[in-house]
Amino acid sequence: MLILSTVVPLLLNSDTLETRLKELPSEPGIYLMRNEEGDILYIGKSKKLRSRVRSYFQQSQSHSPRIALMLQQVTDIEFIVTDTEAEALALEANLIKQHQPYFNVLLKDDKKYPYVCITWSEEYPRIFITRKRRLEKARDRYYGPYVDTHLLRYTVRLVKQVFPLRQRPKPLFKDRPCLNYELGKCPGVCQGLISTEDYKKIVEKIAMIFQGRTAELIATLKHQMEKEVVKLNFEKAATIRDQLKAINTLTVDQKVSLPDDTVSRDAIALASDAKHCCIQLFQIRSGRLVGRLGFFTDTDSGIPGAILQRVVEEHYWQADGVEIPTEIIVQYKLPEMEILEKWLSERKGKKVSITVPKRQLKAQLIDMVERNANYELERTQRTVEQNLTAMEDLTQVLGLPELPRRIEGYDISHIQGSNAVASKVVFIDGIPAKQHYRHFKIKNPTVKIGHSDDFASMAEVISRRFRNYQSDSEDRPNIIMIDGGKGQLSAVVAVLEELNLMKEFQVVSLAKQKEEIFLPKESNPLITNSEQPGVLLLRRVRDEAHRFAVNFHRQQRLKKSQRSRLDEITGLGFERQKHLLAYFYSIDYIREASIEDLQQVPGIGKALAKEIYNYFHPH
Secondary structure (H helix, E strand, O other), X not given: OOOOOOOOOHHHOHHHHHHHHHHOOOOOEEEXXXXXXXXXXEEEEEOOHHHHHHHHXXXXXXXXXXXXXXXXXXXXXXXXXXXXXXXXXXXXXXXXXXXXXXXXXXXXXXXXXXXXXXXXXXXXXXXXXXXXXXXXXXXXXXXXXXXXXXXXXXXXHHHHHHOOXXXXXXXXXXXXXXXXXXXXXXXXXXXXXXXXHHHHHHHHHHHHHHXXXXXXXXXXXXXXXXXXXXXXXHHHHHHHHHHHHHHHHHOOOOEOOOOOOXXXXXXXXXXXXXXXXXXXXXXXXXXXEEEEEEEEEEHHHOOHHHHHHHHHHHHHHOOOHHHOOOEEEEOOOOOOHHHXXXXXXXXXXXXXXXXXXXXXXHHHHXXXXXXXXXXXXXXXXXXXXHHHHHHHHHHHHHOOOOOOOEEEEEEEEEEOOEEEEEEEEEEEOOEEOHHHOEEEEOOOOOOEOOEOOHHHHHHHHHHHHHOOOOOOOOOOOOEXXXXXXXXXXXXXXXXXXXXXXXXXXXXXXXXXXXXXXXXXXXXXXXXXXXXXXXXXXXXXXXXXXXXXXXXXXXXXHHHHHHHOOHHHOOOOOHHHHHHHHHHHOOHHHHHHOOHHHHOOOOOOOHHHHHXXXXXXXXX
């Protein structure tokens, strides 16, 4: 007879609890609380582990409902001792990032606000805007997330105009730089006209803008301009002058009235409702607002002070010392303010203070940050309410048993059958979930140049999407929306019936001409208004699927146009075509190459080199 043993929570086992608590040292470190399955529920830090963890289990201690629920599940406590409190804080931040414990305050990475990424891991770093923060490459730096997307795009576009940066991933010409070099927009990376070290110095100046060190950058550039004038190098001085003008435009009308405007400071405040919590961080340098960052979390994640502390930990965790301000003003007292001050001071190399202002201008500054957080929260509430209204309306229109939390949209794109592709887009709670988007290349041999078959193409895509589908899958859609009319819908229904999946989800098609919704095996469309919320949501899904498919089709068409002429050369397969294009960059250079030049390409022998040469030089 098999006897299954269960692990009893520590709250119900006083002997085991006391043993665990006695094992904890009175030293700084971090503690991990685990449940019966071994999952990490919570990660915390303390300058005295034993007293901190013991306080959780004292009857006199009152906890929030969230922490009380966690304690009911804790079956084991682990700890890691560190030399200092600052080390404990850094280790805690790292482990929370890695394990994402359910009961810790977790800031949502919902792709709402964009970052600026500088790829320091690359030989010639790139600068671009992204909504996805990747941590695989430790040397790459992300600045943000920025609330004002328009200002961010303007800033990035401006710095790329006035600072010479690499413009193309591959050279346009093999033996000379392109026009961007002549215009001063590119330093000639493709031809090795600038060293890696000198190029990184240019990028370091740009990074100073996103680090909030604009005043320091302006002073540096002014000094450089004066040196060039002394050397009578007026052209270079004029270039630096233009850079200064551009940077100054970024700080116009951003003055913040504070008595000591030489101090660099950040101000952090939050606003919350029953479900959502919006946090804003204002970066103020030399009395000017140089950055406005935004974060989101759930209201039940913790008390306001704990939420603000998590923002401080996460925001400054990867920041360079020069980016950390000397003063951080917060709306509420942080639970471990002293440890944070010590950690930040060590990172910066000088004293960093965290204060809760009560009166005068600093308190007014916190009020301003809180008002902005409130405006952002209200905007989020409106978006949530609009999406909820749209889903409720769609539920009624289609007669669904529950709200359509996940909608998948599909579309086909081609030109008379050539380069036929398809797209899948996903909306979750009315918001595009781009991490779930997918492309498909149509494999049906009957779909080719001069012969298209949207019905067969759509059937193929749906078959490939659902052939290994499990009914308990987390990616179960409530609605499958097909861009097209009754023909496309019938093709999809036939596939789903063959897979016995018609009862799993609602399938609809949306015809463009009159924005009509068709249901399976119904000859007439549903009676709807094209402007009602539910139909508008389907139209958004349809338009997004169309955009995603068309963009992919263009990419495929461009790739094929590069190879189309090479396909005509006997003995030149796909892999060798790739090597040729990688070596010569374009068909024009291949045409100009000699037989000896062609033989330098991996996989190209003398006979094939002659074949390629003769193709481009038939006479």
